[in-house]
Amino acid sequence: MERGRVLYNQFDRLDPSATGQGISVQRNDYRYSVNVRSESTPMPNYASVSYDNFKANDKLYIGKFPGSTQNVLQNDIPIFRYADVLLSKAEAYAMRSDYPAVLAIIQELREARSEDPSAIVLPTINNDESAWKAILEERQVEFAFEGHRYLDVKRIGDKAGLVDYFVRDPQDCTFYEACSLPATDKHKLTLPISRLETQANPVIRDQQNPGY
Numbered sequence: 001m002e003r004g005r006v007l008y009n010q011f012d013r014l015d016p017s018a019t020g021q022g023i024s025v026q027r028n029d030y031r032y033s034v035n036v037r038s039e040s041t042p043m044p045n046y047a048s049v050s051y052d053n054f055k056a057n058d059k060l061y062i063g064k065f066p067g068s069t070q071n072v073l074q075n076d077i078p079i080f081r082y083a084d085v086l087l088s089k090a091e092a093y094a095m096r097s098d099y100p101a102v103l104a105i106i107q108e109l110r111e112a113r114s115e116d117p118s119a120i121v122l123p124t125i126n127n128d129e130s131a132w133k134a135i136l137e138e139r140q141v142e143f144a145f146e147g148h149r150y151l152d153v154k155r156i157g158d159k160a161g162l163v164d165y166f167v168r169d170p171q172d173c174t175f176y177e178a179c180s181l182p183a184t185d186k187h188k189l190t191l192p193i194s195r196l197e198t199q200a201n202p203v204i205r206d207q208q209n210p211g212y
Helices: 003-012 032-033 049-058 084-095 099-112 127-144 149-156 184-190 195-200
Strands: 162-169 180-182
Touching: 003 127, 003 180, 032 099, 032 127, 084 099, 084 127, 099 127, 127 149, 149 184, 162 184, 180 184
Parallel strands: none
Antiparallel strands: 162 180
């Protein structure tokens, strides 16, 4: 199984000194090696090659939750993690516009995920939007493949100033030309009520979720 290029690039940027150098370079942030399998072959020039070349050679295999030799892909399921507590606390600080406190929590988390805490690079937080954006991006790399992203974007995407709620890299979306879900299409984050349900219940027969 592979991940999209946008998510890979988020992991790749965690260590700016190693960005674009693939898996052969030692990474400071453990989340890169945890999420990107060693068999992956990220192309440094992926954006400039043909689509066929990109699909054939830019392999970004998922390394998280591999299971064991005896139980492949069978893992303990995380219900709630301390990192989620920390980032929830960061959201409370963001609501109060306490930017140093938000940054301190992100720093604490990144230091815990790094081989050399002194080498971490922190985001710039100087207003509400940048605070929410930093939290959202940290949640993306911390909880990748744990089922949080959809609700995270739906919950705080507007606060983080997202123009597009979900974005695919141009190379990933070349074939189908489905590259993003704009923030103006907010209603698409909630499915329409099934006709079977509305016809079976006279109370909601003439109702429908906005946008449908």
